[in-house]
Amino acid sequence: MTSTGIDDISLYTSSFYLDMHTLSEKRKTEYSKYTEGIGIERISIPAPDEDIITLAANAALPVVERCDKTKIGTLLFATESGVDQSKSAAVFVHRLLGLPSTCRTVELKQACYSSTAAVQAACALVARNPKKTVLVITSDVAHYPLESPGEATQGCGAVAMLITENPRILEIQPESGCCSADTWDFWRPNYSNYPLYDGKFSMINYVKTCKGAWKELSETRGLAFDQVDWFCYHLPFSTMGLKAHLKLAREAGSQKNSVELENQLSPIIHYCKVIGNCYSASLYFALCSLLDNAPERLENKLVALFAYGSGCSGEFYTGTFQPGYKKYIRTDKNKKLIKNRKEIDFETYLKFHKAADPIGESGDFTTPELTDGAFRFCGTKDHCRIYEPCSANVQ
Numbered sequence: 001m002t003s004t005g006i007d008d009i010s011l012y013t014s015s016f017y018l019d020m021h022t023l024s025e026k027r028k029t030e031y032s033k034y035t036e037g038i039g040i041e042r043i044s045i046p047a048p049d050e051d052i053i054t055l056a057a058n059a060a061l062p063v064v065e066r067c068d069k070t071k072i073g074t075l076l077f078a079t080e081s082g083v084d085q086s087k088s089a090a091v092f093v094h095r096l097l098g099l100p101s102t103c104r105t106v107e108l109k110q111a112c113y114s115s116t117a118a119v120q121a122a123c124a125l126v127a128r129n130p131k132k133t134v135l136v137i138t139s140d141v142a143h144y145p146l147e148s149p150g151e152a153t154q155g156c157g158a159v160a161m162l163i164t165e166n167p168r169i170l171e172i173q174p175e176s177g178c179c180s181a182d183t184w185d186f187w188r189p190n191y192s193n194y195p196l197y198d199g200k201f202s203m204i205n206y207v208k209t210c211k212g213a214w215k216e217l218s219e220t221r222g223l224a225f226d227q228v229d230w231f232c233y234h235l236p237f238s239t240m241g242l243k244a245h246l247k248l249a250r251e252a253g254s255q256k257n258s259v260e261l262e263n264q265l266s267p268i269i270h271y272c273k274v275i276g277n278c279y280s281a282s283l284y285f286a287l288c289s290l291l292d293n294a295p296e297r298l299e300n301k302l303v304a305l306f307a308y309g310s311g312c313s314g315e316f317y318t319g320t321f322q323p324g325y326k327k328y329i330r331t332d333k334n335k336k337l338i339k340n341r342k343e344i345d346f347e348t349y350l351k352f353h354k355a356a357d358p359i360g361e362s363g364d365f366t367t368p369e370l371t372d373g374a375f376r377f378c379g380t381k382d383h384c385r386i387y388e389p390c391s392a393n394v395q
């Protein structure tokens with residue numbers, strides 16, 4: 001069987017963040033509830049000229065610059081914060097990146113799970129025709145109502161991955177465990193700017209789905225929990241991953257104690273803590289966080305990845321880090337990008353928050369030039385969304 005998986009991976013987030021000190025003061029909530037209770041210190045907030053398309057194009061640019069783009073046969077765009085009900089987000093990015101007209105383009109949705117559906121579909125496409133590669137981009141803006149319990153778990157970002165045969169970073173094994181059920185834990189009707197959700201139930205459902213998916217994976221593969229070196233979870237906020245990991249470990253009969261289990265998760269939560277929830281991209285931010293912050297070299301180590309999308313679908317799958325993977329990751333660049341974001345004050349946050357409403361005014365408008373990224377959303381003309389490169393920001 002053809003070996004398939006992640007040959008290149010690149011992340012991107014907004015140029016701006018809100019610090020939890022600011023939110024805790026305005027919401028009269030203890031700072032430690034944010035930092036310790038849910039495990040978030042900062043959240044990336046998109047400027048009016050940033051959205052899922054600009055985040056995606058910025059994440060994918062370094063990948064496309066490094067590969068033979070004529071070989072990209074498919075672009076799969078995973079998101080739950082789409083900007084159009086008909087036209088796929090992939091088509092906008094296809095133009096911005098100058099991909100060949102022969103490239104298939106499509107958008108996928110199932111809450112935060114769609115990115116993993118895209119990765120699995122990409123592996124299958126590559127196994128069928130290894131001469132072509134697949135570009136998977138997962139990009140989202142997590143946008144909650146002001147003063148709601150979800151407000152502190154907002155965030156935004158994108159991860160782009162090139163899926164190929166004989167991948168240089170992570171080989172993905174074909175077996176996985178899935179768990180789906182029709183639930184109302186988190187959803188967003190077409191007429192609503194914001195998701196509707198039952199926070200407590202969503203956490204219970206996340207853990208239940210995680211256990212169900214693990215059961216199928218472990219039985220199919222004959223895989224014991226303690227045979228896995230590292231775990232990556234979908235992280236709506238960092239303590240969610242930790243709660244699920246501890247509960248799963250006990251159920252799966254792990255011999256590790258709580259401290260060992262917490263240490264097993266500590267490298268994956270760095271980026272979530274300072275970026276927030278990126279919905280479909282969150283699991284892959286956790287993977288980037290592990291690649292960039294692991295205390296040991298990861299060559300030949302086994303990682304198990306758990307994807308969760310409300311509504312709900314979950315999947316556990318595994319991958320093996322490849323010899324020499326460190327040459328192909330972008331640790332310094334990622335850390336610099338996250339560190340160099342600009343802090344916004346509360347008034348600016350309110351303006352940015354309003355601009356991110358998906359159902360805004362229907363007339364044409366232009367946006368101020370604010371992003372540090374290589375692409376920006378300029379506004380709409382005749383109901384068409386306009387995206388352009390920002391030549392001043394290209395590095």
Ligand code: HMG
Pocket residue numbers: 030032033034036037038080110111112113149150151153185186197198199200202203206234235236237240277279308309310
């Ligand atoms: P809340 O009511 O604001 O918070 O909701 P809380 O009162 O439950 O407190 C949260 C934790 O902080 C608790 O810890 C408190 O004890 C602790 P726990 O009991 O859970 O261990 N705490 C403190 N800790 C230290 N110092 C303090 C302090 N005060 C309290 N001073 C909730 C929190 C997560 C429910 C809310 O933010 C929410 O509803 N978020 C949105 C939904 C969500 O993220 N669900 C997660 C699972 S579903 C999912 O992951 C899918 C999703 O990504 C979307 C998709 O798939 O499309 C959301």
